[in-house]
Amino acid sequence: MHAATGKCALLSLLLCLLSSIVTTGAAFAAPAGDAGKGGDVFAQECSDCHSVKPGKNKKGPSLFGVVGRESAVIADFDYSEAMRALKATWSEENLDAYIAKPKAVVAAGKMKYDGLPDAQARADLIAYLASQK
Numbered sequence: 001m002h003a004a005t006g007k008c009a010l011l012s013l014l015l016c017l018l019s020s021i022v023t024t025g026a027a028f029a030a031p032a033g034d035a036g037k038g039g040d041v042f043a044q045e046c047s048d049c050h051s052v053k054p055g056k057n058k059k060g061p062s063l064f065g066v067v068g069r070e071s072a073v074i075a076d077f078d079y080s081e082a083m084r085a086l087k088a089t090w091s092e093e094n095l096d097a098y099i100a101k102p103k104a105v106v107a108a109g110k111m112k113y114d115g116l117p118d119a120q121a122r123a124d125l126i127a128y129l130a131s132q133k
């Protein structure tokens with residue numbers, strides 16, 4: 001009787017551990033983003049080279065509607081060969097990786113930006129970009 005109770009306790013502990021691993025590991029584990037703060041991050045980090053206005057390219061292509069957009073699809077922007085070859089969708093996860101360290105995603109790309117190491121700032125920025133569509 002006692003042994004059986006012990007087993008059950010152990011089992012539920014294991015299930016609990018397992019489910020917490022699954023819930024944190026399965027989804028893209030970014031902090032929740034604040035689009036308002038993300039607008040400030042965009043102004044500081046990106047707006048020298050990017051606009052969120054449709055059709056407005058600066059040194060970089062327009063980021064209007066970039067969340068969910070295919071890479072390198074702005075027809076009148078002169079992308080690098082490396083960016084053209086990427087053939088990815090700018091999901092939140094891919095954007096997060098690219099903004100964190102552009103050269104790690106597109107090694108020979110021409111975005112002259114070292115990256116944004118702060119995960120919360122990236123989440124805020126991506127929430128802002130997702131609202132620009």
Ligand code: HEC
Pocket residue numbers: 042045046047048049050059060061063066070071072073074078079080081082083084090095098099106108109110111112113116125
């Ligand atoms: C110094 C200028 C510069 C800065 C700063 C910069 N970018 Fe870029 N960005 C570029 C250029 C140039 C490209 C085109 C890269 C290529 O073709 O390899 C680009 C490309 C991109 C793309 C790919 C777009 C597409 O159409 O596939 C995304 C997404 C992007 N930048 C996001 C950002 C974000 C977000 C920031 C701010 C954290 C940022 N960039 C900061 C110049 C910049």
